[in-house]
Amino acid sequence: MRPFDYERATDTAGAVATLTERPDAVFLAGGTNLVDHLKLGVAEPRLVVDINRLDLTEIDELDDEGLRIGAMVRNSDAAADPRIRRRYPMLSRALLSGASGQLRNAATMGGNLLQRTRCVYFQDTSTPCNKREPDSGCSAIGGYTRYHAILGASPECVATHPSDMAVALAALDATVVVLGAAGERRIPVAELHRLPGDHPEQDTVLDHGDLITALELPPPRPGRSTYRKIRDRASYAFALVSVAATVDVDTSGPTPVIREAAIALGGIAHKPWRARAAEAVLRGAEPNEETFLAAADAELEAAEPLEGNRFKVPMTRGAIATVLSELTGTDEPETTTEDTHE
Amino acid sequence: MAHSLHLTVDGQEHKLAVDPRTTLLDALRDRLGVMSAKKGCDHGQCGACTVLVDGRRLNSCLALALTHDGSEVTTSDGLAPAGELSTLHRTFLAQDAFQCGYCTPGQVCSAAGMLQEAAEDAPSVVTEDLEGPIELSDAEIRERMSGNLCRCGAYVNIVAAVSQAAEESR
Numbered sequence: 001m002r003p004f005d006y007e008r009a010t011d012t013a014g015a016v017a018t019l020t021e022r023p024d025a026v027f028l029a030g031g032t033n034l035v036d037h038l039k040l041g042v043a044e045p046r047l048v049v050d051i052n053r054l055d056l057t058e059i060d061e062l063d064d065e066g067l068r069i070g071a072m073v074r075n076s077d078a079a080a081d082p083r084i085r086r087r088y089p090m091l092s093r094a095l096l097s098g099a100s101g102q103l104r105n106a107a108t109m110g111g112n113l114l115q116r117t118r119c120v121y122f123q124d125t126s127t128p129c130n131k132r133e134p135d136s137g138c139s140a141i142g143g144y145t146r147y148h149a150i151l152g153a154s155p156e157c158v159a160t161h162p163s164d165m166a167v168a169l170a171a172l173d174a175t176v177v178v179l180g181a182a183g184e185r186r187i188p189v190a191e192l193h194r195l196p197g198d199h200p201e202q203d204t205v206l207d208h209g210d211l212i213t214a215l216e217l218p219p220p221r222p223g224r225s226t227y228r229k230i231r232d233r234a235s236y237a238f239a240l241v242s243v244a245a246t247v248d249v250d251t252s253g254p255t256p257v258i259r260e261a262a263i264a265l266g267g268i269a270h271k272p273w274r275a276r277a278a279e280a281v282l283r284g285a286e287p288n289e290e291t292f293l294a295a296a297d298a299e300l301e302a303a304e305p306l307e308g309n310r311f312k313v314p315m316t317r318g319a320i321a322t323v324l325s326e327l328t329g330t331d332e333p334e335t336t337t338e339d340t341h342e
Numbered sequence: 343m344a345h346s347l348h349l350t351v352d353g354q355e356h357k358l359a360v361d362p363r364t365t366l367l368d369a370l371r372d373r374l375g376v377m378s379a380k381k382g383c384d385h386g387q388c389g390a391c392t393v394l395v396d397g398r399r400l401n402s403c404l405a406l407a408l409t410h411d412g413s414e415v416t417t418s419d420g421l422a423p424a425g426e427l428s429t430l431h432r433t434f435l436a437q438d439a440f441q442c443g444y445c446t447p448g449q450v451c452s453a454a455g456m457l458q459e460a461a462e463d464a465p466s467v468v469t470e471d472l473e474g475p476i477e478l479s480d481a482e483i484r485e486r487m488s489g490n491l492c493r494c495g496a497y498v499n500i501v502a503a504v505s506q507a508a509e510e511s512r
Contacts (some may be wrong), residue, residue, distance in 0.1 A: 006345055006362035006408055028406065035404045036385050048362065052409050080464040085472045100489020101456055102392050102401045204431065215401040235467075235488035 002044045009051045011024035012179050012213055018049055020181045020209035027051050029072065029111035033102050037116070041125045042132060056110075056213055059083065067218040068177075071110030071212045075165065076101070078109060081195065088217060090244055092227040097229045100236050111214035113166055113176065113192065116203060117159035117270075118238055121145060130156045130199040145308035147238065150267045150316070151300075157200030158306060160267055161193055162238050167266035168227050169215065170274050171244035177214040180207060186216070190264070193271030200270075223248030223255055223260065224327045229266075230319060241312055242266035243319045247327045258282045258291075258328075263320065265299075268312055275299045278320065287328035289321060296320040347411050351376055352420030360407050366400075367391045369407035370415070378417035378447045392448040392455075393417050399455025401489075418447035421454060430454055430507045439503035441494035447455035449490045451494070453504045455485045457511060478508045 009015035009027075017110075019025050025047035028034055037043035056070035059081055067087070069078055078084055079095035099107065121127045121139035128137035140148055140331040142156050148158040169189040176187050192204050206212075225246035231237040244266070250261045263275040278295035285291045296317040301312050325331035344359040347369065356374055367384075368374040370393070377391030379402055388403040392444075393402045394416040402415075421428040432451050433439070440446045460476045468485045469476065476482065483504050492500060 003362045004362055005343065006406070008408075028409070031406060031409065032401070032404050035406060038363070041382065048406070050406070050409055076459070076464065080459075080462070083474070085465065089472050092465065092472055093467060096465065096469075100389065101486055102399045102452060102457065102489045103387060103404075105455070106400050106405065188386045203495055235485050324399060 001038050002041070003048045004038075004045050007047065007049050009049050009054055012054055012056070012211060015049055015051055015054065015119075016179050016181060016209055016211050018047075019211075020045050023208060025049055028051065029108040030074070032099070032105040032107045033111065033115040037123075040123055040274040042116075042123055044128040051211070059149065061240045062216065067217045069109055069215045069217070071177075071214055072108050074105055075099075075107040075109065075112060079104065084187075087220040088168075088172060088225075090135050090170045090227045090246065091165070091172060091217075093227040094164040094229075094242075094244060097227065097239075097242075098164040109165070109215055110176075112163055113169075113189070113215075114204065114206075115163060118162045119159040119210065122159060131159060131196070131203075134199070134201050141306070145306040147240070147267070148306055148309055149269045150303045150305045150309060150312045151265075151273055152195040152271070153304065154198070154200070156198060157196035157270065159196065159200065159270060161203070161269070161271050162267075163272065164227070164229060164239060164266060166193070166241060167242055167264045168244040169217075170272035171246060171262045171264035172210060172221075172226075173218050173262070175216045175218075176212050177216060178206065178210050180210040180215050184213075189215070190272065190274045196270045203270075221246050221260065221262065226323060226327060228319060228323050230315060239267035241268060241316045241319050243316075243323045245323050245327060247282070247287070247322075249328050255286055256328075258285050259325075263295075263299075265316060265320075268316060275320070277301070282324075287324070287330055290326065290331065292321040292324040293317065295324070345408055347407055349374075349407070349410065349412075350414045352378075352415070352417055353423065355373045362406065362408055365403055366393070366395075366405040366407045366410055366415070367402035370402060370417070376419070378419040378509060379451075380447055382414075382442055382445065382448070387491070387495065388445070388448075389452055390445050390448040392452045392490065394451055394455055397455075397458065399452050416451070418450040418499070421450065428454075429510050430457075430503070433503040433506040433510070434500075437499045437503035437506060438496075439499040440492070440496050445490060445492045445494075449487070449492065449500055452487060452490045456483075457508055460508070478505065480505065483508075 020274040281295040382388035
């Protein structure tokens, strides 16, 4: 591990000022990703600014039934918060499906968003990787691509964003509160992460020195929601494909009609993938398998799978249809619970 | 530059100076001679290094020691003060929940932290009702212990040991 200096931040403005002055500095939150990168040589900062003592650990009510979650709230604490369990079960489930109990006790809400891809080539400094070292090449293309993107990739990078939490937040229309050198601003989670394009080294639209201070959740949407994750092991593995979905069905007329739907996909792109094309098909349609598959097909029309991940196209299609069937009760007789996990 | 670090480990206070690169695990093993916490993968994938920090289970290999300056660290050894075995130590023995034993201190600390989380009704991803009380079924135990690998494959007996400890501590 390359030597670095260590500072403990005592206030948010000071932390931002320190990083803004030092291009070679990084923030350290839960450390579950960064400490590993320090060991692997993927990150080689000269200064580590530890933000673990910053007062960003509260979960507060917003005026409209929404919630503001401090960036340093641990993933386990957010998942267990009674308000989040009741109002945003999809977020609780997404958090609980990530990593392990120990890791969730350390990982923070802000850090989870900013974790980096688990692409094996990105983490192996002996192989070329455009994300780790711009213009060095992409070892994944033509290599091992089981965990890689089928949507929105570029010839420079086919990596995926590994977070479960971020997928739920994208579907919930959550916002990140960011403190930067020029003050505070808000960014929708769905717009926080970038597609790789020509600059895969940039995961997000944040500037160096920007500090995520909180997440804001809008009031819970009507309807039912859930998070479904498909992975290679029953637990403690990153998603091959995941689906976060909320659906609201109007059952007042002679035939039920989908009033509103929000869907985000994980494990298939460089960012949590908000499935707007699928949502457009669902809105105003009758909830049935035909509709759900048409919605999935609309989203997957642009899919460009790689040699090692062709299976993700039918897997995503099936996952979207299955989750929607469960949420709308078209797979079984009437169900009543809001959260359809099984 | 070395920084001062204050840790209480298994009830004993320590003051030392560490390079910022020192992980909590390396501080315990290499600097303080506390060998109960084990180094398995050193990348947060196996759980052998699990300790309780201020009562919560953490992977000590993925934490800088300085982040936890002032904290109280409990290893599996610390769960058996004065040689008195804890419930989990007894049930791991009773259920034959290990072969080589290398992952066991991490398993025990993880189980201790997990039982506390369940007692506080924290759900897991396999919990049917997110807002209901927690029943520690075998499926719940397997999910909640999934951050601890056992390469001998003693999982079946680890689940039995944790289940017995949960039963006894009710």
